Amino acid sequence: MTDTAHERRKLAALLVQEGALKTPTWRAAVEAVPRELFLNPGVFLPEGGRWRPVTALGSDPAKWIQTAYSPDTLTTQLDGHLTADQVNEPVAGLPTSSSTMPALVVSMIESLDVEDGHQVLEIGTGTGYSAALMCHRLGEDNVTTVEVDPEVAERADAALEAAGYSTWTVTGDGLLGHPRRAPYDRVIATCLVRRIPHAWVRQTKPGGIILATVGSWANGCGLAKVTVNEDGTAEGRIIGKASFMQARSQATVPVDGDLSARAAYADSERQVKVSPLLMDEWMPSFLTQLTAPGAQLVRARTSEGKQLLYLFDPERESFAEFIEDGEGWRVRQGGPVALWDDVEESLTAWQGAGSPDITSVRLHVTDRCHTYWIGGQQITTRTSSHWIGEGSALRWQHRLTDRP
Template sequence: MTDTAPERRRLAAQLVEGGALKTPEWRAAVETVPRELFLHPGVFLPEGPLWRPVTAVGSDPAEWVRTAYTLDTLTTQLDGHLTADQVSEPVPGLPTSSSTMPALVVSMLESLDVEDGHRVLEIGTGTGYSGALMCHRLGQDNVTTVEVDPEVAARADAALEAAGFSTWTVTGDGLLGHPRRAPYDRLIATCLVRRIPYTWVQQTKPGGIILATLGSWANGCGLAKVTVNEDGTAEGRIIGKASFMQARSQATTPVSGDLSARAAYADSERQTKVSPLMMDEWMPAFITQLAAPGAQLVRARTSEGGQLLYLFDPERESFAEFIDDGESWRVRQGGPATLWDDVEESLVAWQVAGSPDITSVRLHVTKHGHTYWIGGQQITTRTSSHWLSDGSALRWQHSLVDRP
C-alpha cells in the first residue's frame, strides 16, 4: 500500500494557505485521515458530457494518489446506483454521491466551533471522509452520521472501519435526524435542504449550532449557521456560499417535456423591470428562492437556436416565460401564483438596499417556518410566504408546514 502521508501533509498545507484550515486540531485530522480509503471502489472524472471511471485497482498507483488528493469534488456515484467499478468506459449520468472538495469540507468543520467532548450529528455521510475527520477530532463515540442510501452508507461504514473508526453510522432519512442519540452539541448537513427541518432544532441542545446549506439551486445556495435558543427556536445568518446535492427526499424533478405547452396560457404579459438574467448571479438566485420557494429556472433552445427562459413552480402550477425582444425583456405569467411579480419585487428592493452580499442575510427558525431578513430587526413568522420592506429591512416569511 502506498504511503500517502506526504500527500496528506501537502493537502493540509494547501488548505491552510487557502484559508480553509485554521486550527491545529483540524490540521492534525487532515494530516492523519487517508482520503483514498473513502473513495472505494472508485470515482468518476468529468470528460466532456460524460463521466470517466477511475478505480484504485485499475489505475497506476501514482495516478490514483494524485486523483485522491485533488482539491476538487470527486463524484463517487451516478444516478443513485452506478459506481466506477461497474463500467469501463465513459458514461452519461447525474452525480448522486461524492467526496466534496476538501476546502469546503474543512471550512464547514472549522465553522462548527467544536470543543472537546462535543457530540455531533452529521446529515449525509457520503463517502465518510468528513465523518472520519470528526472522529479524529472528537472521538468516534461522539459522532453520529446518517445516510439515506443503504449502499453508500455501507461503503462509508467499511471505509470508517478501515480507517480505525467504529462510529455510529445510521441508514435513514437524515431530515428526521437521529433522536436515539440526541441531544447533540452540533449538527452539520452535507446535503442541500430547502429549509432547516425543525426536528434538527429539537435534537440540538440550547446553545448548540446547526450548519446547513439552504436552497435548491446549485448556483444560489446559502450556508446557514444558526444557534438553538432555550425557547426551541434557532437564529443566525448565512455565512457564505456552498453547494451540495439535494437531500434525496427533497430532490426536485426537473421540469421537462413540451415547455411551450406548459406556458401556453398566460394571464398577463408586460415588460420586466429588471433582467431575468440576474438569476444567473448567486445572490439574486438566492433571493429568487426566498421569494418563490419551489420555483425552477429552466433554459431551452428553439429549433432555430433562440434562447428560451422560464420560471416554473410545479407545486403551484404556475409559470413565468421571458421573451428577449433585443433591447428589453417581456414576461408572460400564468397560474395561481404570479411568480415573477414576487421575484422582481424582491430583486428591485434588494437593489435599492444597495445589493448587499449573501452574508447579510439573517434567519429565524421556529416550528412553524422560517423568517429571513436583511437589516432591521427580527420579526415572527406569519401565515404566508411573501416579502416586505419597511424602509429598514427586507424580510421573507416562509410558513410552510415543516415536513421531512
C-alpha cells in the first residue's frame, strides 16, 4: 500500500493557503486520513460531456494518488447505481454520489465549532471521508453518519473500517435524523435540502448547531447555520454559498418533453421589469427559490439555435416563458400562480434594498414554517411562500406541508 503522508500534508497546506483550514486539530485530521481509501472502487472524471471511469486497480499508482488528492469534487456514482469498476469507456449519466471538494468539506466541519466530547450527526455519508475527519477529531464513538443508499453506505462503512474508525454508520433516510443516538450537539448535512427538517431540530440539544445547505437549484443555494433554542425552534443565518446533490427523497424530476406544449396557453403576456438572466446570479437565484419553491429554471434551444428560457412549477401547474425581443424580454405566464410576478417583485425589492449578499439572509425555523429575512425589522405575514417588504427589511415565509 502506497504511503500518502506527503500528499496528505500537501493537501492540508493547500487548504490552509485557501483559507478553508484554520485550526491545528482539523489540520491534523486532514494529514491523518487517507482520502484514497474512500474512493474505492473508483471515480468518474468529466471528459467531453461524458464521464471517464478511473479505478485504483486499473491505474498507475502514482496517477491514482494524484487523482485521489485532487482539490476537486470526485464523482463516485452515476444514476444511483453505476460505479467506475462496472464500465471501461466514458459514459453519460447523472452524478448521484461523490467525494466533495476537500476545501468545502473542511470549511463546513470547521464551521461546526465542535468541542471535545461533542456528539455529531452527519446526514449524507457519501464516501465516508468527512465522517473519518470528524472521527479523528472527536473519536469514533461520537460520530453518527446516515446514508440513504445501501450500496454507498456499505462502501463507506468498509472504508471507515479500513481507515481504523468503527463509527456509527446507519442506512436510512437522513431527513428523519437518527433519534436512537440523540440528542446531538451538532448536525451537519452534506446533501442539499429544501429546508431544515424539524426532526433535526428536535434531535439537537438546546444551544446545539445545525449546518445545512438549503435550496433546490445547484447554483443558488445557501449554507445555513442555525442554533437550536430551548423552545424547540432554531435561528441563524446563511454563512455562505455551497452546492451539494439533492437529498434523494427531495430530488427534482427534470421538466422534459415538449416545452412549447407545456407553455402553449398563457393567461398574460407583458414586458419584464427585471431581466430573467438575473437568475443566473447566485443571490437572485436563491431569492427565486424562496419566492417560488418547487419552480425549476429550464433552458433549451430551438433547431435554429434560438435560446428558450422557462420557469416551470410542476406542483402548481404554472409556468413563465421568457421571450427575447428587440427591447429586452417579454414574459408569458400561465396557470394558477403568476410565477414571474412574484419572483420579479422579490428581485425588485432586493435591488431596492441595495442588492445585499446572501450572507445578509437570516432565518428562523419552527415545526410549521421557515422564515427568511434581510434587514432588522420584524414583519408578520399570513400568506405562505412569498416575500413581504417594509422599509429596509425583506421577509419570506414558507409554511411546511410535511414535517419529518
